[in-house]
Amino acid sequence: MTELSLRLAISFVQILAEMSIVMLTVAIMTLAERKVLGWMQDRMGPMEVGPYGILQPLADGVKLFFKEDIVPAGANKAMFALAPMLTMVVSMIGFAVIPFGPDMTLDIGGLTIKPFVVADINIGILYILAIASIGAYGIILGGWSSNSKYSLLGGLRSAAQVISYELNVGLAIVGVLLLSGSLSLVEITEAQAGGFWHWFVWGARPDGFFPIHTQVFAFVVFVIAGVAETNRIPFDLPEAESELVAGFFTEYSGMKFAFFVSAEYASMVLVSCVAASLFLGGWNAPYPGTIFEYIGLEQLAWIEHIVWFAAKVYFFLFMFIWLRATLPRLRYDQLMRFGWKVLLPIALANIIITAVTVYLFPRG
């Protein structure tokens, strides 16, 4: 076996593992959303399929798979089929640069691989921003090619919303980049090791505890803009049910619809992963080191790291559901005003303040 084919095989296995983890999380999220939303509204959620409805995602998948695929009359068939694929692919490949676990290396057949990150490229966060903005194309294409007024309105709203809020995401990240001095998510996460006061949301210097470089404003801006970018309530104008039936995927059914829905959930997971990596220390525990190291099991420390990463991601995912259960939808002008006149100045001011504090109090 040549080195190249071994490299390809290892990458393929990694991608497969990562895809299955993400799709499993998406399946869990579709169930968790309905259950938690039900519990918060004094309902039960799905109860019929399996004990307490835990097999509901499976039943949904089977149902959507065997559902008739309806293409509306006058739709652009090629674009209509392309849009869900584009959305799905774009929301899945963003995970390639997310470090799920510690930055350790394995030697397999003379090759050095990193088991917990598929591609540790040095511009990871730029890659994610670029990929996330391609996701808007899928939505616009789906809205335009359906030949339906609701879809088109949903697509247009999505375009305006994603462009406005992506700016805020990008600007909120800049503070973190100033602190870490790197665009690689692995290095950004490693810069936050050693206790929660080193996480960028607290922002102590490596030798101190006082939050001199705090990124809490950037964190809030990032989370709000992330909710807006994934088209979730309270920013779900592209799919506002009471106004636009279902927005850009009004005309979709069957597996294409399933692609759109799972893409939405996957981008939720992606935003949660990025927020956890950038602001909450990624795989780092909120205390220095790991418990496994203290009891002398260094080779198992990665389990604890992965658990902490999963805990942070699921915290964000729970917050998405919690917000949905609580908040009503914003009006369109409120959405735009909030994005441009509130979040953007905060993000810009955060950049300036962070730059000044990093210049005055360098991070060693």
Place this chain on the structure above:
Amino acid sequence: MTFKAWIKTITFYELVVGMRATMSHLLHYKPITMQYPHEKRALPDNYRGMLSLLRYDDGTEKCVGCDLCEAACPSRVIRVVSAEVPGEPTKRYSKEYYMDMTRCLFCGLCVDACPVDALGMTREYEWSVYDKRQLHLNKEQLLAIGDRSFPVREKQLELQHPNVAFFNVAFKHLPQKPD
């Protein structure tokens, strides 16, 4: 904007209050859902469900074909075709009896109107069907509903005068059949 309102705005105070409310519902989870096909609500005693025709304990139909139910029905559910009992010119019965249950609003006026208590309202309510025509019920179907819902039947009073048999429930002073 006062300072207090400003502080509330920048700390998302209203938002936090709402989030706390939903979280308290999650933590004190008491669903008000009734898992319908598995558990059913207890019906009140005067529940007005599916209509049915009743019989006496010897199996004869109570209905005397007087058309009063048809006259009482506000939504014209009932259609009665009355006829003489063959060989007994003083007695009548309903030769045909139809109920279009798609129109019925379960007011119970027909039951009140019936002079011989030949109509009854059962406690059945699961009558959804795929074909609307299945809700157009004839006499046999209505009698069958009555048979399964009212297993204990009223006795026919044989000793009373045939002319007042029409109103056999109200005349308590007339001689009754001994038990």
